[in-house]
Amino acid sequence: MRYVLIGIAMMVFLVVSLAGFRGDISRKAPIELIADMDRQPKLRPLEPNSFFANGMSSQPLVKGTVRQSKAIPLADGSDVYPFETEHPAVSGLQSGTTNAVANIPLEVSMELMELGREKYTISCVPCHGGQGDGNGVVKYFGISAVKSLHDPDVVKQSDGDIYRTITVGKGVMKGYANTLSVEDRWAIVAYVRALQLSRLGTEDEVPARFHVQESKEEAEAEAMATTEEGLEE
Numbered sequence: 001m002r003y004v005l006i007g008i009a010m011m012v013f014l015v016v017s018l019a020g021f022r023g024d025i026s027r028k029a030p031i032e033l034i035a036d037m038d039r040q041p042k043l044r045p046l047e048p049n050s051f052f053a054n055g056m057s058s059q060p061l062v063k064g065t066v067r068q069s070k071a072i073p074l075a076d077g078s079d080v081y082p083f084e085t086e087h088p089a090v091s092g093l094q095s096g097t098t099n100a101v102a103n104i105p106l107e108v109s110m111e112l113m114e115l116g117r118e119k120y121t122i123s124c125v126p127c128h129g130g131q132g133d134g135n136g137v138v139k140y141f142g143i144s145a146v147k148s149l150h151d152p153d154v155v156k157q158s159d160g161d162i163y164r165t166i167t168v169g170k171g172v173m174k175g176y177a178n179t180l181s182v183e184d185r186w187a188i189v190a191y192v193r194a195l196q197l198s199r200l201g202t203e204d205e206v207p208a209r210f211h212v213q214e215s216k217e218e219a220e221a222e223a224m225a226t227t228e229e230g231l232e233e
Contacts, residue, residue, distance in 0.1 A: 045057055073106070076105075082182050088160075089186075099160075100158050100160030101158065102159065102160060104159045106186050106187075112187050115184065116190045116191030116194075119187055120191045120192070133148045133149070150200075155196050162189045162192060163185055163189050
């Protein structure tokens with residue numbers, strides 16, 4: 001047993017002598033017992049190597065390679081890809097400026113609105129609430145300074161301004177570029193506009209197919225009530 005303890009003590013002394021104590025400051029480079037993959041025999045982009053016949057690390061795409069990102073159809077009939085980060089439909093900015101685009105570049109359809117409602121419910125409702133009035137569930141956990149989407153300052157913003165807020169964030173709100181696709185973000189903008197219009201719009205702005213048809217009894221009751229109000233006056 002004595003020899004075992006002596007052996008362990010010598011091993012500890014040897015390790016401390018070679019590696020030193022954790023956190024020690026020294027002018028000499030530390031002895032690496034394990035490299036932790038800091039240095040790897042790998043190919044680096046744009047650097048020459050002899051592994052491939054053409055001597056390049058970065059190889060051209062194989063003929064017929066399919067893009068990973070799908071094209072996004074725009075309202076003007078053209079397409080854009082998410083990796084075209086300078087395109088106004090992706091950046092939300094007018095070309096060559098820092099000004100946001102005025103309108104949603106995608107065709108606003110019922111499909112886009114349904115997508116916007118779905119993504120809004122997932123990503124926006126916790127803070128802004130289902131009606132967009134800032135009464136989300138986080139309000140009950142001490143976060144009360146949530147902007148109402150019906151605030152005049154928000155209503156007068158361009159579609160691009162709202163898209164940029166969703167993309168890069170604003171104030172305490174983080175950006176959602178990593179979790180929401182370009183199409184998702186524009187869809188949310190469309191849905192936010194629908195929420196705003198639900199409070200600020202007029203009956204004349206609602207398409208006829210969405211008007212609620214009154215029953216004969218309801219119409220007669222409303223007419224009777226109007227007549228009675230007139231007689232009382």
